[in-house]
Amino acid sequence: MALKALDIFKLLPKTNCKECGCPTCLAFAMKLAQKQASLDDCPTASDDAKAQLEGAAAPPIQLVTIGAGPKKVQVGNETVMFRHDETFHHPPGIGTIIPDNLDDAALTERVAAAGKLQFHRVGTDIGITVVGVENVSGDSATFAATVERVKTLGLPMVLMAQGADQVAAALGVCADERPLIHAATADTCDAFAALAAEKTCPLVVSADTLEGLAELTEKAKAAGVEELMMTLTGASTPGELDALTSARQLATRKGMRSLGYPCLVTSTDEDVYRNVGKASTFVAKYAGVVLTSLYQPEHILPLLTVSQNIYTDPRKPIQVEPKLYEVGAVTPESPLLFTTNFSLTYYTVEGEVEASRVPAYIGVIDTEGTSVLTAFAADKLTSGEVAEFLNSETVTSKVSHKKVIIPGYVSVMSGAIKEDSGWEVLVGPREASGISKYLKTVWPAA
Amino acid sequence: MSMIDDGREQWAASVNEVTIGATSEDGGTRGSAVTIGGAKALPFIPSEGQAPRKPVVAMEVFDCEPPADWPAPLLEALGDVVKSPAEWAKACVEQFGAEMICLTLVGTHPDSENRSADEAAATVKAVLEAVDVPLVIWGCDNDEKDNEVLPKCSQAAAGEKCLFGTVKEDNYKTLVASCLADGHAIVGLSPIDINIAKQVNILVSEMGFPLDRIVMYQTTGALGYGIEYTYSIQERGRVAALSGDKMMALPVICMVGQEAWRAKESKATNEEQPGWGDEKTRGVFWEITTATALLQAGSDILVMRHPEAVKALRDHIDTLTA
Numbered sequence: 001m002a003l004k005a006l007d008i009f010k011l012l013p014k015t016n017c018k019e020c021g022c023p024t025c026l027a028f029a030m031k032l033a034q035k036q037a038s039l040d041d042c043p044t045a046s047d048d049a050k051a052q053l054e055g056a057a058a059p060p061i062q063l064v065t066i067g068a069g070p071k072k073v074q075v076g077n078e079t080v081m082f083r084h085d086e087t088f089h090h091p092p093g094i095g096t097i098i099p100d101n102l103d104d105a106a107l108t109e110r111v112a113a114a115g116k117l118q119f120h121r122v123g124t125d126i127g128i129t130v131v132g133v134e135n136v137s138g139d140s141a142t143f144a145a146t147v148e149r150v151k152t153l154g155l156p157m158v159l160m161a162q163g164a165d166q167v168a169a170a171l172g173v174c175a176d177e178r179p180l181i182h183a184a185t186a187d188t189c190d191a192f193a194a195l196a197a198e199k200t201c202p203l204v205v206s207a208d209t210l211e212g213l214a215e216l217t218e219k220a221k222a223a224g225v226e227e228l229m230m231t232l233t234g235a236s237t238p239g240e241l242d243a244l245t246s247a248r249q250l251a252t253r254k255g256m257r258s259l260g261y262p263c264l265v266t267s268t269d270e271d272v273y274r275n276v277g278k279a280s281t282f283v284a285k286y287a288g289v290v291l292t293s294l295y296q297p298e299h300i301l302p303l304l305t306v307s308q309n310i311y312t313d314p315r316k317p318i319q320v321e322p323k324l325y326e327v328g329a330v331t332p333e334s335p336l337l338f339t340t341n342f343s344l345t346y347y348t349v350e351g352e353v354e355a356s357r358v359p360a361y362i363g364v365i366d367t368e369g370t371s372v373l374t375a376f377a378a379d380k381l382t383s384g385e386v387a388e389f390l391n392s393e394t395v396t397s398k399v400s401h402k403k404v405i406i407p408g409y410v411s412v413m414s415g416a417i418k419e420d421s422g423w424e425v426l427v428g429p430r431e432a433s434g435i436s437k438y439l440k441t442v443w444p445a446a
Numbered sequence: 447m448s449m450i451d452d453g454r455e456q457w458a459a460s461v462n463e464v465t466i467g468a469t470s471e472d473g474g475t476r477g478s479a480v481t482i483g484g485a486k487a488l489p490f491i492p493s494e495g496q497a498p499r500k501p502v503v504a505m506e507v508f509d510c511e512p513p514a515d516w517p518a519p520l521l522e523a524l525g526d527v528v529k530s531p532a533e534w535a536k537a538c539v540e541q542f543g544a545e546m547i548c549l550t551l552v553g554t555h556p557d558s559e560n561r562s563a564d565e566a567a568a569t570v571k572a573v574l575e576a577v578d579v580p581l582v583i584w585g586c587d588n589d590e591k592d593n594e595v596l597p598k599c600s601q602a603a604a605g606e607k608c609l610f611g612t613v614k615e616d617n618y619k620t621l622v623a624s625c626l627a628d629g630h631a632i633v634g635l636s637p638i639d640i641n642i643a644k645q646v647n648i649l650v651s652e653m654g655f656p657l658d659r660i661v662m663y664q665t666t667g668a669l670g671y672g673i674e675y676t677y678s679i680q681e682r683g684r685v686a687a688l689s690g691d692k693m694m695a696l697p698v699i700c701m702v703g704q705e706a707w708r709a710k711e712s713k714a715t716n717e718e719q720p721g722w723g724d725e726k727t728r729g730v731f732w733e734i735t736t737a738t739a740l741l742q743a744g745s746d747i748l749v750m751r752h753p754e755a756v757k758a759l760r761d762h763i764d765t766l767t768a
Contacts, residue, residue: 082678084681119721121711122670209449210448210453211449237766238492238766238768241766246452246454249453249454250449254453274762277734277762277765281738284739297723298722301728301731302731306739308670309673314678344667351710355710355713
């Protein structure tokens with residue numbers, strides 16, 4: 001939590017010695033608050049003041065890195081309760097849990113299934129970003145052997161075990177990959193923390209109350225563990241939601257350090273619907289990592305999409321590249337529509353064109369990520385631009401006719417577009433939902 | 447004081463309660479009424495004092511047969527009942543567990559079957575007779591036609607305290623007058639814009655329509671297709687309501703099914719998207735997840751389409767409110 005200038009002023013020596021280059025300590029405090037100066041410039045600041053200021057500069061929720069190399073995932077570092085207050089910064093790690101008690105064939109199958117949980121939707125690649133390995137067998141060698149197999153996925157791993165011996169055995173084959181160790185309890189905290197500190201791996205602490213978690217994070221930190229996460233045990237879904245909400249609130253608004261760590265949630269209900277229900281809830285609300293026992297694409301894809309959506313930055317419209325898109329097996333005679341490069345607008349249009357099963361071209365005009373009506377109102381969608389696009393080589397090299405379907409909302413542009421481009425203008429439906437019918441009924445007659 | 451209590455937000459106000467459906471005691475014929483709203487805190491925070499009312503799961507029924515391009519898994523799950531609105535509604539309530547029926551008058555649209563106001567009113571009556579849960583009655587989204595059809599439907603359902611949708615900034619007077627006369631509640635439409643939502647609520651209440659009979663519809667974005675806009679608008683609205691903004695302290699309805707089943711992820715066949723998983727259930731999970739996410743933003747009525755999704759969502763709400 002950032003300190004205000006007056007709070008900082010209280011920590012300064014108040015001697016107005018000018019050594020820092022500022023006329024007064026208060027002026028220096030104001031510069032510090034705006035991050036335009038460093039406390040190192042003050043020759044007489046106490047160690048206590050330095051510690052407090054450094055603490056205040058740190059993010060309210062720690063940034064935790066799981067894994068090493070190009071696929072490492074960073075979670076935490078969140079600053080707000082609601083995405084509309086700013087944005088959520090780091091999407092949760094989402095992954096499936098592979099138990100270590102599968103026979104060889106089943107394990108091969110599960111690892112392969114986990115490897116397939118990568119998707120391409122609305123122009124973006126999304127997929128699971130972590131994978132849990134659970135020590136169900138209780139055996140160290142079996143656990144390590146399974147970890148070695150799962151390691152081939154190349155994803156950051158979460159080592160899920162109750163005993164330090166088992167964790168140590170697994171770390172023996174993957175410590176360099178910087179797995180997340182899950183989870184230290186009050187009883188095992190010393191041993192787990194020692195392992196995490198030695199191998200510089202992130203560690204999850206677990207307890208059944210926030211007080212218990214706060215105690216363990218302090219303990220693990222004192223034992224030299226640098227990056228920590230928390231998981232609540234034994235709670236109902238609303239109980240866990242309650243705790244995660246309070247922890248987030250205490251960390252981001254009250255600056256409580258001992259709870260300033262991302263949370264890990266596991267969803268393992270055998271009922272698939274409940275499992276998806278719980279996992280999706282915590283992707284939306286405050287989890288830093290969500291691990292589920294599910295591994296079928298139809299269960300995982302929606303979870304990943306919740307994360308993709310909730311973690312977009314509400315301050316920036318999402319855009320697609322302005323160019324000529326082809327939907328289906330187009331020919332030079334296929335219809336040509338145009339729309340704007342606001343991602344939501346484009347993908348809605350694309351979805352409807354696709355649903356019509358009429359192969360078509362969609363021309364995307366750069367409107368700085370605004371929708372059709374907004375762009376038109378703000379002069380970001382002009383007949384000149386549309387004409388330039390229609391007569392560009394991109395279009396003329398692919399489309400043999402000269403008929404363009406324009407969004408119904410900008411029917412008033414018809415005349416100007418016709419004049420500027422020489423193309424015949426067909427006014428399409430106002431809403432994308434009418435496109436399918438339009439392409440099937442109006443276009444063939446046009 | 448525990449840390450959980452310590453970290454809890456203190457809210458100043460609550461969301462209005464709205465009751466839909468009139469039992470015989472209230473001059474209607476519904477077996478029971480539903481009351482929504484009343485939230486005093488963010489959704490599903492038990493120790494903050496659970497909201498007095500659970501979110502309600504409604505199912506959507508058309509006044510005509512669904513178009514052939516509805517995804518096969520959805521049509522198969524509903525079966526032959528879709529040939530008759532009354533049968534369809536009955537199956538939703540008796541077999542699928544719908545707590546309300548949302549009768550959408552798609553067939554009245556001039557581009558659809560262009561059914562008359564009298565036909566629509568007859569359908570409303572048939573559905574009221576077939577089921578005894580409260581009804582949502584939704585127009586075809588053609589202002590002119592809705593202004594002709596909805597008043598007749600309002601009359602046909604007089605005294606049943608249905609929820610009629612929708613009124614908007616530039617078309618509200620006709621429906622507000624009807625609902626006022628016939629004792630119904632009303633849905634105010636405002637496409638992802640808090641100021642328009644407030645404006646609609648002000649316009650409607652200025653006609654003497656009580657705020658505790660208005661439900662907001664801020665339009666619903668499906669998972670993957672704009673849910674983040676709906677999510678944040680609803681969440682902002684809920685935070686405003688709890689902070690004391692009376693014009694935002696109204697419950698919210700979400701049209702989950704109709705949006706979720708338009709998504710490519712719900713419609714694509716295995717052949718089209720071999721890596722996306724089972725085509726038979728993919729849409730069901732898409733619908734469920736759209737709903738579970740929106741519940742976190744503060745939703746009071748969720749209008750669904752697939753029976754399995756309804757069952758799963760009701761169970762999820764029970765878990766969250768246990």
